[in-house]
Amino acid sequence: MNRSAVVVCCVLILGNMEAIAQQSQSCGGPQLGTWKLQSFTTEDLATGEKSALFGEHPSGYLSYGPDCRMYAILIKEGRKAPATLVPTDAERVDLYGGFIAYAGTYSIEGDKVSHHIDASWNQAWTDTTQVRQFYDFGRPVTSEEIKLWNIDVRPDGKGLPQGSGTVAHGKSVYEANCEACHGPNGKDGIKDRLAGGQGTLASDKPIKTVGSFWPYATTLFDYIHRAMPYQAPGSLSVDDTYAVAAYILNLNGILPEDARLDQETLPGIRMPNRDGFISEPEFRKITNSRGVE
Ligand code: HEC
Numbered sequence: 119m120n121r122s123a124v125v126v127c128c129v130l131i132l133g134n135m136e137a138i139a140q141q142s143q144s145c146g147g148p149q150l151g152t153w154k155l156q157s158f159t160t161e162d163l164a165t166g167e168k169s170a171l172f173g174e175h176p177s178g179y180l181s182y183g184p185d186c187r188m189y190a191i192l193i194k195e196g197r198k199a200p201a202t203l204v205p206t207d208a209e210r211v212d213l214y215g216g217f218i219a220y221a222g223t224y225s226i227e228g229d230k231v232s233h234h235i236d237a238s239w240n241q242a243w244t245d246t247t248q249v250r251q252f253y254d255f256g257r258p259v260t261s262e263e264i265k266l267w268n269i270d271v272r273p274d275g276k277g278l279p280q281g282s283g284t285v286a287h288g289k290s291v292y293e294a295n296c297e298a299c300h301g302p303n304g305k306d307g308i309k310d311r312l313a314g315g316q317g318t319l320a321s322d323k324p325i326k327t328v329g330s331f332w333p334y335a336t337t338l339f340d341y342i343h344r345a346m347p348y349q350a351p352g353s354l355s356v357d358d359t360y361a362v363a364a365y366i367l368n369l370n371g372i373l374p375e376d377a378r379l380d381q382e383t384l385p386g387i388r389m390p391n392r393d394g395f396i397s398e399p400e401f402r403k404i405t406n407s408r409g410v411e
Pocket residue numbers: 291292295296297298299300309310311312326327328338341342346347348349354362
């Protein structure tokens with residue numbers, strides 16, 4: 119009976135918080151999100167002397183939410199765990215000395231942020247306002263910058279950039295950029311073999327290559343574009359990437375010598391091992407953070 123009363127009470131409180139957040143001013147801005155503590159120094163205003171009270175490498179987080187609430191937790195470098203789960207009095211003092219934590223609402227004016235504390239590790243801070251100076255939050259990322267990172271290609275070809283390349287051109291790209299590691303014709307190199315091995319997967323000596331193992335040709339573009347050549351990823355142009363992918367597929371007997379690949383033709387290629395993978399029912403249960411499969 120008691121327990122269910124407590125549960126009902128908690129639900130009501132959560133409901134109220136949401137209502138408060140909806141009423142409050144918008145707290146959007148570059149401060150939003152979670153910040154990891156990198157250093158924590160205090161300065162004696164009289165002497166200008168600085169000291170790292172929590173060591174050179176403290177840990178901790180500062181978080182600003184769009185509901186105008188903030189949370190801070192700061193932990194001293196080398197803070198010791200008590201010998202048993204329940205600390206002794208001496209350990210309790212030590213633990214307390216290496217720890218600061220508080221929560222409250224926040225408001226921003228110019229380059230100052232005020233933390234209006236309503237819950238804190240040291241009751242003396244509760245119901246106080248701590249004014250802090252904001253420093254450089256950087257700037258929002260530009261869409262051009264996002265484009266440089268947003269290069270994933272899906273099995274169905276979604277995400278493939280515009281461009282094209284031939285097997286013939288791919289051969290020269292390969293010889294200049296790949297052969298040193300992957301060997302002539304994608305075999306006998308010092309690194310992974312890229313060609314051949316078809317029909318060996320179920321044998322005692324399976325040879326896994328792009329041609330024998332990979333289920334989707336589109337992955338070849340994605341992989342080379344993001345990760346190869348090993349010592350200089352991202353250095354190949356889109357056209358050269360299509361070309362060298364075409365050449366590797368040709369080495370595997372999947373494309374003829376006169377083939378040209380682009381964002382339309384690459385997803386249409388059916389890899390020999392396309393049906394060699396079965397879907398694992400356990401993985402199908404994986405959901406994203408919103409619980410959508
Ligand atoms: C300096 C050596 C080096 C060079 C040059 C290089 N690679 Fe690689 N490549 C590697 C290594 C090492 C791996 C394995 C990486 C791993 O497993 O994390 C690899 C893996 C690969 C794979 C995946 C093989 C598999 O079946 O898992 C492909 C495809 C590939 N490289 C293509 C290329 C292409 C195309 C080029 C030229 C544009 C190139 N590589 C240049 C070292 C190199």
